[in-house]
Amino acid sequence: MPSLREWADALWTGAARTDHSSIVGSMLGAGVGLDEVAPGVAFIPNFGNVTVVDGGDGLTLVDTGSFLTAPLVHRQVRAWRTGPMLAAVYTHGHVDHAMGMGPFDDEARQKGDQRPRVYAHEALAARFDRYKLTAGWNQAINTRQFRVPGLRWPTEYRYPDVTYRDRWQLEVGGARLDLRHGLGETDDHTWVWLPAQKVLCTGDLFIWAAPNCGNPQKVQRYVREWADALDAMRALGAEVLCPGHGPPIFGADRVAQALDETARLLRTIHDQTVAAMNQGMRFDDVVAAVDIPRDLLERPYLRPVYDDPAFIIRNVWRRYGGWWDGNPAHLLPP
Numbered sequence: 001m002p003s004l005r006e007w008a009d010a011l012w013t014g015a016a017r018t019d020h021s022s023i024v025g026s027m028l029g030a031g032v033g034l035d036e037v038a039p040g041v042a043f044i045p046n047f048g049n050v051t052v053v054d055g056g057d058g059l060t061l062v063d064t065g066s067f068l069t070a071p072l073v074h075r076q077v078r079a080w081r082t083g084p085m086l087a088a089v090y091t092h093g094h095v096d097h098a099m100g101m102g103p104f105d106d107e108a109r110q111k112g113d114q115r116p117r118v119y120a121h122e123a124l125a126a127r128f129d130r131y132k133l134t135a136g137w138n139q140a141i142n143t144r145q146f147r148v149p150g151l152r153w154p155t156e157y158r159y160p161d162v163t164y165r166d167r168w169q170l171e172v173g174g175a176r177l178d179l180r181h182g183l184g185e186t187d188d189h190t191w192v193w194l195p196a197q198k199v200l201c202t203g204d205l206f207i208w209a210a211p212n213c214g215n216p217q218k219v220q221r222y223v224r225e226w227a228d229a230l231d232a233m234r235a236l237g238a239e240v241l242c243p244g245h246g247p248p249i250f251g252a253d254r255v256a257q258a259l260d261e262t263a264r265l266l267r268t269i270h271d272q273t274v275a276a277m278n279q280g281m282r283f284d285d286v287v288a289a290v291d292i293p294r295d296l297l298e299r300p301y302l303r304p305v306y307d308d309p310a311f312i313i314r315n316v317w318r319r320y321g322g323w324w325d326g327n328p329a330h331l332l333p334p
Contacts, residue, residue, distance in 0.1 A: 004035035008247035034076045038197040048096035055175025058086035062201045064100030074103035087172045090120040091203025092186040093127035101158040120160035123188035128157040141217045182229030183222035200238035208246030210304040214311025223270040230263035265296045273316040282326030
């Protein structure tokens with residue numbers, strides 16, 4: 001049974017290779033569980049990863065996992081630490097990251113304690129509202145995408161207690177967590193920096209795959225701002241990166257390389273697409289004009305195993321150019 005660090009190293013070096021399921025499924029299937037990645041910081045591989053911070057006077061979660069794995073996350077946390085759960089930070093409102101508070105809220109209620117406070121970006125509540133409005137649509141597309149028959153899309157959510165706009169320096173339980181907003185896969189995204197431990201929690205701004213920035217069934221993603229957020233993270237000199245999916249990255253050089261090359265992939269696709277649009281090209285010609293760097297897609301953490309980088313071109317077009325592809329025959333088809 002490999003350790004978390006062994007699995008992370010195998011993926012980085014290419015001894016193990018990612019595919020659509022291996023980023024999560026192989027870690028869990030191989031029995032890779034909670035591991036302490038820095039003093040007082042534990043990482044839980046999950047469908048959406050969870051990081052736990054012990055500041056000495058209590059615990060804080062960075063992401064909470066999905067509604068399907070909430071009991072498992074609670075058991076793993078309590079096997080590691082028994083101190084009070086004081087807070088949680090949602091990196092964003094996707095249901096694989098922000099649906100695991102139930103067992104911790106129940107625990108607090110049973111003990112007569114105040115329930116943990118949840119922190120998130122101010123746009124997150126509107127996401128939950130939209131999920132309620134479009135529950136049927138989300139159930140349909142996620143059942144199709146993940147091939148889970150009988151999937152029930154949730155309609156009840158644990159909304160944040162405290163929200164912020166740009167930055168928030170959170171002091172909780174003896175630990176400091178710096179929260180920073182960055183547009184990317186979502187408009188409500190938060191990445192978290194633990195300066196004392198030099199640990200970076202990226203949420204889905206890094207997922208051990210080409211960025212999920214062009215998903216054809218999902219709402220607008222933000223390519224240029226995503227690259228900017230990765231550059232801001234790289235400037236901090238993190239020694240451990242805890243991603244939204246996949247294993248951590250250990251070592252400052254590896255962390256910097258992964259962040260830099262992911263940002264470069266996004267930025268070159270964005271800039272080439274905008275340059276072609278500024279020449280007045282139709283959409284098909286724009287797609288043909290953009291040169292996606294194939295050398296970057298061969299990196300073990302940038303392989304197109306989930307989203308297709310060609311979809312990012314379409315996402316940039318949609319943001320700046322609307323939905324029409326420039327072909328008159330497609331404007332009002334018969």
